[in-house]
Amino acid sequence: MIEDDGYFGENIAATYDTSAADMFRPDVVDPAVALLAELAGDGPALELGIGTGRIALPLAGRGVPVHGIDMSRAMVDRLRAKPGGSAIDVTIGDFATARVEKTFSVAYLVFNTLMNLTTQDDQVDCFRNVAAHLAPGGCFVVEVMVPELRKLPAGQSAVPFHISDTRWAFDTYDLATQAMSSNYVTIADGRAEHWSIPFRYVWPAELDLMARLAGLRLRDRWENWTREPFTSESGKHVSVWEKPFD
Numbered sequence: 001m002i003e004d005d006g007y008f009g010e011n012i013a014a015t016y017d018t019s020a021a022d023m024f025r026p027d028v029v030d031p032a033v034a035l036l037a038e039l040a041g042d043g044p045a046l047e048l049g050i051g052t053g054r055i056a057l058p059l060a061g062r063g064v065p066v067h068g069i070d071m072s073r074a075m076v077d078r079l080r081a082k083p084g085g086s087a088i089d090v091t092i093g094d095f096a097t098a099r100v101e102k103t104f105s106v107a108y109l110v111f112n113t114l115m116n117l118t119t120q121d122d123q124v125d126c127f128r129n130v131a132a133h134l135a136p137g138g139c140f141v142v143e144v145m146v147p148e149l150r151k152l153p154a155g156q157s158a159v160p161f162h163i164s165d166t167r168w169a170f171d172t173y174d175l176a177t178q179a180m181s182s183n184y185v186t187i188a189d190g191r192a193e194h195w196s197i198p199f200r201y202v203w204p205a206e207l208d209l210m211a212r213l214a215g216l217r218l219r220d221r222w223e224n225w226t227r228e229p230f231t232s233e234s235g236k237h238v239s240v241w242e243k244p245f246d
């Protein structure tokens, strides 16, 4: 069910940090924070979809002023409850359009959250919105998966990614529209509960065009935060687009 908080309402926010525990491990967080701190330099950072502060809090801990945008008050309440959380300014709104009266040296959108925008128009608007917030020379960093279409045999539209006695999880793909969804069926006491979240999958080359429409240009693309090369076997990419000085 969609609430004002979007798909990250109270139910999801309450268990987000534990259900995404692998993403909070230092070996996952530290390289991302190191790269973002380097790109921020002496300037402030803007996180789109700041959530419970997985990246924002350690980045702020390194002395980078961080401002967040998120539509979920429930997620932001979790951020605020953590040490250092109340020092981070957050604008409640849609990161495709919400404005912050400040410019930033780096803006970032991680953990596939760009795909939460479910239309091409919204994704294009997001790039334009970020470009308007960047100082000349500033960077937009996106971490997003490569669509797993190679796992789809002809005629099949679902890719399972977790099957156990108590949980089934699978993604669905609609190749005609680039619509995608992640689905979780949890089984307890003989009853099954289904949670589904819609996405729009997007290829690196399409993102480069969105960036170009927004006046940004590709500076780097890696397979991960430790800057390994992006190849045709990469499952995700970390891409950096720059706002030119002229």
Ligand SMILES: C[S@@+](CC[C@H](N)C(=O)[O-])C[C@H]1O[C@@H](n2cnc3c(N)ncnc32)[C@H](O)[C@@H]1O
Residues within 6 Å of the ligand: 005, 006, 007, 008, 048, 049, 050, 051, 052, 053, 054, 055, 069, 070, 071, 072, 075, 093, 094, 095, 096, 110, 111, 113, 116, 117
């Ligand atoms: C997967 S969580 C990621 C949170 C955090 N960035 C992290 O890496 O742990 C996605 C977050 O983006 C927020 N979000 C999704 N779509 C949004 C939108 N269009 N505008 C603002 N926030 C959005 C959700 O509320 C949620 O907090």
